[in-house]
Amino acid sequence: MAGVSIKTVSRVINKEGTVKPDTLQRVEEAIKALKYTPNKAARDLASKGASVLGYVYDNPNAYYIIDMQKGILDVCRKNNFELLIHPCDASSKNIAKELVDMVDTAQLAGLILSPPLSEMPEVLSELDQNQISYVRILSGDGLFPSPLPYVLVNDFKAAYDITEHLIGQGHKNIAFIAGEEIHKSTIERLNGYKAALEKAGIAIDESLIIKGTYSFETGVKSSETLLAMSPHPTAVFACNDEIAAGTLFGARMKGVDVPQELAIAGFENSPFSRQTFPPLTTASQPTNEIAQHAAASLIQYLRAKKAKAAHDNLNHTFIPELVVRASTEKQ
Amino acid sequence: MAGVSIKTVSRVINKEGTVKPDTLQRVEEAIKALKYTPNKAARDLASKGASVLGYVYDNPNAYYIIDMQKGILDVCRKNNFELLIHPCDASSKNIAKELVDMVDTAQLAGLILSPPLSEMPEVLSELDQNQISYVRILSGDGLFPSPLPYVLVNDFKAAYDITEHLIGQGHKNIAFIAGEEIHKSTIERLNGYKAALEKAGIAIDESLIIKGTYSFETGVKSSETLLAMSPHPTAVFACNDEIAAGTLFGARMKGVDVPQELAIAGFENSPFSRQTFPPLTTASQPTNEIAQHAAASLIQYLRAKKAKAAHDNLNHTFIPELVVRASTEKQ
Numbered sequence: 001m002a003g004v005s006i007k008t009v010s011r012v013i014n015k016e017g018t019v020k021p022d023t024l025q026r027v028e029e030a031i032k033a034l035k036y037t038p039n040k041a042a043r044d045l046a047s048k049g050a051s052v053l054g055y056v057y058d059n060p061n062a063y064y065i066i067d068m069q070k071g072i073l074d075v076c077r078k079n080n081f082e083l084l085i086h087p088c089d090a091s092s093k094n095i096a097k098e099l100v101d102m103v104d105t106a107q108l109a110g111l112i113l114s115p116p117l118s119e120m121p122e123v124l125s126e127l128d129q130n131q132i133s134y135v136r137i138l139s140g141d142g143l144f145p146s147p148l149p150y151v152l153v154n155d156f157k158a159a160y161d162i163t164e165h166l167i168g169q170g171h172k173n174i175a176f177i178a179g180e181e182i183h184k185s186t187i188e189r190l191n192g193y194k195a196a197l198e199k200a201g202i203a204i205d206e207s208l209i210i211k212g213t214y215s216f217e218t219g220v221k222s223s224e225t226l227l228a229m230s231p232h233p234t235a236v237f238a239c240n241d242e243i244a245a246g247t248l249f250g251a252r253m254k255g256v257d258v259p260q261e262l263a264i265a266g267f268e269n270s271p272f273s274r275q276t277f278p279p280l281t282t283a284s285q286p287t288n289e290i291a292q293h294a295a296a297s298l299i300q301y302l303r304a305k306k307a308k309a310a311h312d313n314l315n316h317t318f319i320p321e322l323v324v325r326a327s328t329e330k331q
Numbered sequence: 332m333a334g335v336s337i338k339t340v341s342r343v344i345n346k347e348g349t350v351k352p353d354t355l356q357r358v359e360e361a362i363k364a365l366k367y368t369p370n371k372a373a374r375d376l377a378s379k380g381a382s383v384l385g386y387v388y389d390n391p392n393a394y395y396i397i398d399m400q401k402g403i404l405d406v407c408r409k410n411n412f413e414l415l416i417h418p419c420d421a422s423s424k425n426i427a428k429e430l431v432d433m434v435d436t437a438q439l440a441g442l443i444l445s446p447p448l449s450e451m452p453e454v455l456s457e458l459d460q461n462q463i464s465y466v467r468i469l470s471g472d473g474l475f476p477s478p479l480p481y482v483l484v485n486d487f488k489a490a491y492d493i494t495e496h497l498i499g500q501g502h503k504n505i506a507f508i509a510g511e512e513i514h515k516s517t518i519e520r521l522n523g524y525k526a527a528l529e530k531a532g533i534a535i536d537e538s539l540i541i542k543g544t545y546s547f548e549t550g551v552k553s554s555e556t557l558l559a560m561s562p563h564p565t566a567v568f569a570c571n572d573e574i575a576a577g578t579l580f581g582a583r584m585k586g587v588d589v590p591q592e593l594a595i596a597g598f599e600n601s602p603f604s605r606q607t608f609p610p611l612t613t614a615s616q617p618t619n620e621i622a623q624h625a626a627a628s629l630i631q632y633l634r635a636k637k638a639k640a641a642h643d644n645l646n647h648t649f650i651p652e653l654v655v656r657a658s659t660e661k662q
Contacts, residue, residue, distance in 0.1 A: 051436050051437060052415065062393050062394055062602075063393055065397060066393040070418075073418060082417065082433060083415065083417075084383065084414065084415045084416075084437075085400065085404075085414055085416050086413065086414075087400075087404060102413060105382050105413060106383055106415075216602065245606060246606070248608075249606060252608045253608075271393075271547065275576060275580060277579075277583045277608075
């Protein structure tokens with residue numbers, strides 16, 4: 001329309017200042033007439049990496065999500081990215097298609113996936129087919145074969161350490177309260193618990209393994225079940241701090257003293273674990289750091305992909321560390 | 332470049348099928364040569380409302396943010412919008428410019444602002460100058476004059492009710508623990524507290540008003556200060572549930588019984604207030620509903636604006652309701 005080359009239009013749009021005034025005017029008029037808006041997201045991707053990442057999750061744990069968001073946002077800010085969030089129902093049939101549509105609608109550069117979505121082969125293969133870049137945060141083995149980066153959390157080892165600590169405090173009758181099985185972390189933590197018991201020669205008692213969800217309510221209910229047993233277990237390993245806080249609440253309601261009559265350990269090192277009374281023994285899961293690594297890996301991957309360059313190994317593994325507090329201390 | 336009218340280009344882009352094959356080919360070649368990507372966000376705005384809203388906040392309260400996000404996302408989902416989140420530092424000098432840039436970079440349709448950003452005239456006037464659409468969630472009076480929609484929370488009335496409840500339980504020596512003063516909610520809650528004391532003929536004792544932040548730590552520290560007084564106050568109204576939970580924790584550390592020796596009330600009705608032992612008296616702030624109203628108002632506003640149509644009154648007021656629990660109950 002302006003009768004100039006593509007290169008010239010590009011120079012005008014990018015304000016390179018090497019265009020003659022009358023040409024500049026013709027191009028600017030054409031841009032105006034065509035209502036042409038340079039697609040900023042696409043331009044940014046071409047020039048320095050696209051502007052918006054998406055964080056996709058299905059998790060009811062407020063602290064986990066906020067810590068994830070904070071960690072991702074720290075890295076986004078440093079790299080001039082914005083963050084779109086997309087909580088979803090991992091059990092929905094159309095979840096994979098929903099994610100592909102979202103990436104298209106919002107023109108996302110890539111996705112950060114946390115469990116259980118990061119652990120679902122059907123979701124990952126749909127993303128692969130649509131050439132969508134992502135980073136996975138996940139627990140345990142059985143990794144979906146994809147060249148895309150991941151951050152692995154070793155829940156097995158951390159759960160083994162917690163159980164070993166409880167055994168070391170003299171406990172033999174130790175209950176386990178589980179979260180949702182759709183989360184691999186639940187399976188890994190249960191396996192770590194079982195392995196530590198076996199190592200110590202303690203028989204696994206299936207009646208002490210209570211199914212539940214990653215919630216305060218599960219803790220309250222499970223403590224009723226466990227405290228009704230005779231004799232009741234002397235220690236509980238709850239699959240996360242919310243369950244542990246609920247178990248503590250339930251014990252208090254029944255006038256059961258913690259830790260004298262019942263030792264309680266959680267998992268995550270969320271504010272819950274520090275703010276209950278007594279504070280909870282837990283495993284310190286560095287959610288903020290995990291999120292930062294995930295976001296940084298994804299951005300590095302996107303840049304390498306754009307430059308058609310090789311990239312370093314972008315994968316990381318974290319082992320949550322045992323934190324001993326008053327809720328399990330020998331008196 | 333293709334030698335056709337704008338209208339024809341538009342027909343090709345929108346696949347209207349009323350373009351001759353050779354013209355179609357010329358336009359498609361020009362589009363390809365120019366690497367022209369139709370701006371999807373802008374097109375969506377023109378056709379059915381743009382796709383992405385932004386939620387901007389500066390708040391350390393995980394539960395508040397998660398509830399806000401959930402409420403906004405519920406409405407976004409129903410209306411085919413996505414949500415970008417942008418936590419920021421309200422005290423930063425360039426905050427207004429930062430928001431304008433973000434709206435541009437991410438091609439947002441509009442912003443949802445929560446306190447304190449929603450209460451800062453310098454931010455709002457910069458947004459107005461850049462013709463950015465927004466909805467405000469705010470506390471108290473002194474509304475910035477803008478035709479844009481808002482959701483008002485009447486913290487004064489709710490704080491008055493809580494204080495009146497404490498007085499009704501026989502307390503006269505009632506402390507107040509404040510959050511950040513940059514939040515108008517702090518001022519409004521303090522004013523509600525003072526008004527209820529005055530109404531009951533109780534003199535205001537400035538030494539019982541403790542400055543702090545909306546945090547658990549403020550509660551722990553303030554309880555030390557208050558319990559060191561002789562005689563110490565018999566009741567505390569904490570500006571939110573996190574402060575109240577911290578106050579309860581501090582009282583337990585000192586072996587002070589709640590509510591017999593110290594009654595404690597919070598504000599917000601967050602999970603904190605239900606999960607402490609004893610559970611906390613509080614004011615039920617319907618954050619999820621507030622968020623839903625805000626998002627729905629903004630979307631209605633954007634649609635009316637696009638259609639150049641009038642819209643109904645989109646403003647709402649909420650009064651958080653008193654919820655009495657064991658932490659203030661007469662024994």
